[in-house]
Amino acid sequence: MKKLIFFITFFIFLSNNYLLAVDKPTELENKIFKNLRCLICQGQSIYDSQSDFAESMKIVVRKNLSNGMSEKDIYQFMRKNYGEWVLYNPEINKGTYLLWGLPIILFIIGGAIIIRKLGVFKK
Amino acid sequence: MTFNFIGNYSVIISLFLSFAIFFRTIFRLKNLNELIKIDLKKLIFFQFFFILVSFICLLILFINSEFSNITVYYNSHTTKPFFYKVSGLWGNHEGSLLLWLLILTFINFLYFSRSYNRPTKERLLTVIFQQIIIFGFTAFLIFTSNPFNEIFPSPKEGLGLNPILQDPLLAIHPPILYLGYVSTSIIFSSGLSSLVMGNVNSNWAFHIKKWILCSWIFLTGGILLGSIWAYYELGWGGFWFWDPVENISLMPWISLTALLHCVLVLEKRSSLGSWSIILCISTFTLSVCGTFLVRSGILNSVHTFANDPERGLYILIFLFFIIFLSLVLYFFYEDKLNFSNKSFGLITKESHILINNWFLMYFLSVILIGTIYPIFLEVISNQRISVGPPFFNKLIIPFLIPFLIFMSLGPNLGWLSSKKIEKKIILLTFFIINLFLSFFILKIIGKVKLLTLLLLAANFYLFFTTVKDFLKKGYKNFSQTVSHFGFSLLILSIILNAIFSKEIIANLKVGEGLSFENNQIIFKKIETSSGPNFEKIVGVFIIKDKKKIDTKFMPEVRIYNQPEVITSEAFIKTSIFKDRFLVINPVKDKTYFNVRYQEKPLMVWIWISTILIMIGGCINFLRNEK
Amino acid sequence: MKNKIFVTISFVLFVFCFAVFYVGLQKPNTYTPKLDKQIELPNFEGNDFFSGEKVISDNILKKNSYYIINIWASWCIPCRAEHSFLMALNNKNFNLLGINYKDNIINAQSFLNELGNPYSEILSDKNGVTSIELGAYGVPETFIVNKEKKIIKKIIGPIDNKKFNEILELIK
Numbered sequence: 001m002k003k004l005i006f007f008i009t010f011f012i013f014l015s016n017n018y019l020l021a022v023d024k025p026t027e028l029e030n031k032i033f034k035n036l037r038c039l040i041c042q043g044q045s046i047y048d049s050q051s052d053f054a055e056s057m058k059i060v061v062r063k064n065l066s067n068g069m070s071e072k073d074i075y076q077f078m079r080k081n082y083g084e085w086v087l088y089n090p091e092i093n094k095g096t097y098l099l100w101g102l103p104i105i106l107f108i109i110g111g112a113i114i115i116r117k118l119g120v121f122k123k
Numbered sequence: 124m125t126f127n128f129i130g131n132y133s134v135i136i137s138l139f140l141s142f143a144i145f146f147r148t149i150f151r152l153k154n155l156n157e158l159i160k161i162d163l164k165k166l167i168f169f170q171f172f173f174i175l176v177s178f179i180c181l182l183i184l185f186i187n188s189e190f191s192n193i194t195v196y197y198n199s200h201t202t203k204p205f206f207y208k209v210s211g212l213w214g215n216h217e218g219s220l221l222l223w224l225l226i227l228t229f230i231n232f233l234y235f236s237r238s239y240n241r242p243t244k245e246r247l248l249t250v251i252f253q254q255i256i257i258f259g260f261t262a263f264l265i266f267t268s269n270p271f272n273e274i275f276p277s278p279k280e281g282l283g284l285n286p287i288l289q290d291p292l293l294a295i296h297p298p299i300l301y302l303g304y305v306s307t308s309i310i311f312s313s314g315l316s317s318l319v320m321g322n323v324n325s326n327w328a329f330h331i332k333k334w335i336l337c338s339w340i341f342l343t344g345g346i347l348l349g350s351i352w353a354y355y356e357l358g359w360g361g362f363w364f365w366d367p368v369e370n371i372s373l374m375p376w377i378s379l380t381a382l383l384h385c386v387l388v389l390e391k392r393s394s395l396g397s398w399s400i401i402l403c404i405s406t407f408t409l410s411v412c413g414t415f416l417v418r419s420g421i422l423n424s425v426h427t428f429a430n431d432p433e434r435g436l437y438i439l440i441f442l443f444f445i446i447f448l449s450l451v452l453y454f455f456y457e458d459k460l461n462f463s464n465k466s467f468g469l470i471t472k473e474s475h476i477l478i479n480n481w482f483l484m485y486f487l488s489v490i491l492i493g494t495i496y497p498i499f500l501e502v503i504s505n506q507r508i509s510v511g512p513p514f515f516n517k518l519i520i521p522f523l524i525p526f527l528i529f530m531s532l533g534p535n536l537g538w539l540s541s542k543k544i545e546k547k548i549i550l551l552t553f554f555i556i557n558l559f560l561s562f563f564i565l566k567i568i569g570k571v572k573l574l575t576l577l578l579l580a581a582n583f584y585l586f587f588t589t590v591k592d593f594l595k596k597g598y599k600n601f602s603q604t605v606s607h608f609g610f611s612l613l614i615l616s617i618i619l620n621a622i623f624s625k626e627i628i629a630n631l632k633v634g635e636g637l638s639f640e641n642n643q644i645i646f647k648k649i650e651t652s653s654g655p656n657f658e659k660i661v662g663v664f665i666i667k668d669k670k671k672i673d674t675k676f677m678p679e680v681r682i683y684n685q686p687e688v689i690t691s692e693a694f695i696k697t698s699i700f701k702d703r704f705l706v707i708n709p710v711k712d713k714t715y716f717n718v719r720y721q722e723k724p725l726m727v728w729i730w731i732s733t734i735l736i737m738i739g740g741c742i743n744f745l746r747n748e749k
Numbered sequence: 750m751k752n753k754i755f756v757t758i759s760f761v762l763f764v765f766c767f768a769v770f771y772v773g774l775q776k777p778n779t780y781t782p783k784l785d786k787q788i789e790l791p792n793f794e795g796n797d798f799f800s801g802e803k804v805i806s807d808n809i810l811k812k813n814s815y816y817i818i819n820i821w822a823s824w825c826i827p828c829r830a831e832h833s834f835l836m837a838l839n840n841k842n843f844n845l846l847g848i849n850y851k852d853n854i855i856n857a858q859s860f861l862n863e864l865g866n867p868y869s870e871i872l873s874d875k876n877g878v879t880s881i882e883l884g885a886y887g888v889p890e891t892f893i894v895n896k897e898k899k900i901i902k903k904i905i906g907p908i909d910n911k912k913f914n915e916i917l918e919l920i921k
Contacts, residue, residue, distance in 0.1 A: 025628060037509050039886055042423050042779060043366060045511070050691075050708050050717070052851065053887070056877025063878065081791065081884030082782045088511025095506045099496045103489040103518055110481045118467050118474050421770070423778045435774045443767050450763065454756050498773040507780060 025058075032061050032071055035088045036078060045088060127192055130180030131271040134221075137173040137228070138265060140166060141258040148250045163250070167235050170257070171228040178225045181270055185212050191277035194218055194270040200283035200685045202656040210294030211284045216418060216434075217270035219297055224260050226298070226305045231257060234309050234334075241330060248316030249309075255448075256308050259441045267434045283685035286657070292352045300345025300372065304410045306338035307375060310382070314403030315452055321459035323400060328390035331403075333744065335386060339379050340740040346372050347733045355693050360626065360704050360721045362729065365512045367422040370494045371413035374487055378406040381483040388476045395473065397460040398480070404449045409491075411442045421498060475533045482526040489518045521574065527581035527614065528554075530607060531588040534600065557583040570622060579618055585611040602746065606739025612732035616725040623701075626721040632714050641669035644720055657683040659692075662707045662716060676705045680716075702726035782886055787899040790816075790892075793882035795872035798849055798857070804872055815843035815920045816894040819868070820880055822852045823860035825888045831907035835867040838913075843920055847871040850880055850888045893919055 025033070033047035038054045046054035064074050078086050090096045144166045151163065181194070185208050190196040198215045199208055213219040231253045238246055264270070287293075310331060317327045349372065354362040363369060382402035388395050416422050419435025467473040493510045500506050535550065561579035565571045589608040596604070627639045636645035647663040664676040678694040693706040701724040708717040793806045810816065819835060821828040838845060847868035849857050854873065874880055883892065884900075891904040893916060902919060904912055 035511070035513060037511070039780065039782070044364075048361070048364075052877065056851075056881055059876055060878050060881045077791075080788065081881070082886075083507060083780075085507045085509050085780050085782070088509050089513035090508045090510055095500055095504060096496075096508065099492060099500075099510065099514075100518075102492050103485060106488045107481075107485045107522075110484055114474075114477050114481050117477060118469055415770075419774060420778050421773050423780065432774050436771070439767070439770050439774065443763070446763060450759055454752075454759075457752075499769050501776060502769045502772045 126180040130177040133173040133177035138261045140170040145254045171232045174228045193272040199281040213297045214288045217268045249312045252312035286683040286688045296348040303342030307407045311407030323396040336744045375409040377487045381480045524581045531585040602739045602743035609732045609735030616728040623724040630715045643667040657681045678707045784903045790898045795879035798871035798873045818846045818892040820848045820890045822850045823856040827907035828889045832864045834908040844869045849873045
C-alpha cells in the first residue's frame, strides 16, 4: 500500500511539469456550453464568454453531468433558475410554435405559388 | 471650434438643398418639355459637396483630437495611432451616420450623372424617392444624433475608442458595408419609379443590374471583412455566430442575391417583373430595418451602438413610412405590371430561377423570424427567449441540400429538357458517384450521419458540375461559374471545417505544457512590452507537431490604457490546409492563463471562396455579360 | 376581390408590426431574470465559512421558518451600502443566510469585523457554484424564502430603504 502511494506521488511529481490535470471538455460539454447564454455578456454563449459568471456556469454544468444529469436535465435546471432566456435552442412550446412553424409554413406557401406558376397540373 | 461650426451648418444647408431638389424635381415633372440639365445636377452635386465638407470637418476634429467636440471626446484619445483616430470617426453612432449620409449623397449624385439613357420622367421620380430617403437620414442626423455637439469647458483628454474596434479590418469594414447597404437605396428608388412609370422591362433590368451587382459586391465584401474580424478578434475560433447584427447584414444580401437572379430573367425574357419590384423594395427595407434594429438597441447583441429610444423611434417611423409608401405605390400601380399570365413550364430558365428564389426567400424568412421573434414574443406575452445558432442550423442546413442540387442543375437545363434519356442518366449517375465519394470520406473519419452525407454529396455535385461547366463552356457565363464554384467551395470548407475542427482548453502557467493529438504545447515564458496605447503580455508557446517540428506561437493579452480594457489577440498560423489558432486569457489569480488551442482546417478557403463569389460579381459587372 | 383581401392583410400586418416594435422599444434590452411566480428553493451546497466543511442545503435549513439568503462579497461596493440594512434585519424572526461569493476569506472576515456579522450562518462560495445552483445573477442579491421553502422574492442589486420595507412587509 505504501509503495503504491509513493508511486502515485512520484508520478504526480514527475508529471507536474507536463500534463497537469487538464480538464479537457468533452464534446457533450461543449455542446451544452454553446447552448447556454451568458447572463453577464449577454450576446455570447458561455462557451465563448470568458466572464467569471460563465466560468462558474461551466463548473456547474460539469458537476451536474458527473452527478448523472442528462443534457436535458441540465437545460431544465438552468431554465428553472434563470428562465427560458438562457437557452439558445428554444424549446417547442406554446410560445415558440410560430417561431419554428412559420418559416416552414411560408416555405410551403411559396412552393404552392410556384407550382401554380409553373403550371405543373395544367395541360 | 470653427470646424464644429462649419460642419454643423453644412449638414443643415444640405438638408435645405434636399427640400430644394425635391420641389425643383416636382416642378420639372410638371413641365417636362423643359430640359433638365444643369441646375438639378448642380443642386445634387452641392448636396453631396456639403455633406463632404462636414465629413471633412469631423475628420479634422478627430485628427486634431479636439475634445471640445462631444463625438471626438467620447471616441478618441491623444495617444491613439493616427489610423484609428481616422477610423474612430465611424466607430460610433453619430460619425457612422455621417459616413452613411456621405455615401448616400455620393451614390445619388453618381446615379444622376450616369443615367442619361433613362427616360427623363423615370429619372426625376427616382430623384424624388432618393430625396425622401436623404431627407429622412439628414434630419435624423441633425435632430437626434448630431456629431457636432460641443462641450464646454473643453476636456483635456478624450475617453478613447473601444479597443476591440481598433483593428485594421474593422476600420475599413463600415465604409465597405455601407456602400453595399446604401446603394440598395438606388435600387429601391429606381424600382419604385419604374413601377410608377410602368416600364419594368428588360431595358430597365439591364440598367438596374449594374447597381444591383455593385451593391451586392460591396455587401459581400463587408460581410466577409466583419466575419474575418470576428474570427480573430471576437470569437474563439468562430466566424459566424448568428448574432442579430450579423443576421441583419445577411438578410439584405440574400434578398439582393434573389433579385440579382430575377433581374437576369427579366432582362432576357421580360418576365418576373412584379416579383423583381417586390425584391427591390424588400432589399432596401431590410437594410433600413437593419439600421433600426442595430441603432435603436431593441436587440441585444455583442456589437450594438449605444442605444437611445428616441433615435429608435425616429428610425422606426421612417422605416414604416418607407414601407407604407412602397405598399401604397405597389398596390396602386400593380396592374401596370401585367405580364403575361401564362405558366412557365417545368424546365425553363424561369422555373429554375423561381425555385432558387423560393429557397432564398425561405432562408431569409428563417433569419428574419429568428431575429425578430423574441421581440414579438416579449411584447405579446412578456416571455423572453433567445434564438441562437441551433435554431438557424436546424432550419437552414437540411434545406441547403435541395438548394445545392437545384443550383447545379440550373445551368444544365438544356440537358434536363433534352429528349435523349442518356443525358438525364449521366446527371443522375454523376450524383450517385458523389454520394459514394462523400460516404467514403465520412467513413474514413467515422462520422457518417445522413444529413452530413447528403449535404456533402450535394455540395460535391455542385462543385464538380461547375468545374465541368467551366471546362466545357469556357468563358461563356464565366461570372456565374465562378460565383457558383465559389459558393460550393464555401459550403465545402464550412462543412469540413465543422467536422475536422479540434480544440483543447486548459489553464496553464509558465513552464507547463500539455499534449494534444500528437502535438506538444509548451508554455515557455511570458514577456511584457508596450504598444502605442497599450501594454501587452505576450505568451511564448512552442508547439511540437508529430513530425517534431517546433513552431513558435505568441498570443497576446493587451491592456489598453484608454479606456482601460483587456483584450486577447489570438495568434494564428495560417496554411493552405489548416489554421492553427492559439489564444490566451489571464485567469483571476494571474499566475495561470486560460489557453485555447484550436486546429481549424480549411479556414483560409472560407475567405478565398467568398472572395471568389465576389470576383464572379465583378466579372459580370465589368464584362456586361448577359 | 382577392386583391382587396391581400391589401387588407398587408395593412393589418403593417400596423401590427409597427405597434410591436413601438412597444418593444420601450422595454429594456438587457435581461434580468424575473420571478413571476413562487418557485421552490433549489438544493444547493457550499462550504461553511468558518470551518470550511461541506454543507448541504437540506441539513442547514430549518423547517417552518423564514429565510433570507443574501449573496455578498467584500470586494463588492454596493454590498457595503446594503450591509446596514442587513444588520437592522438581524434581530427579526427569521434566519439570515449569507453566501460569500468568490471572496478571499481574510478580506471577508475583516469586512464582517468592521461592519458586523448579521448572518446566522455563512456559506462560502469559492467558485460561484452555490450561487448558480440557487439561480443567482450576481452580487449583491437577496432571496426571500417562506416557510414552505419557496422563493417569494428576488432582489437583484443592493437593498435600499424601499426594498427594506418591502422585505419587512413580506415576512410579517
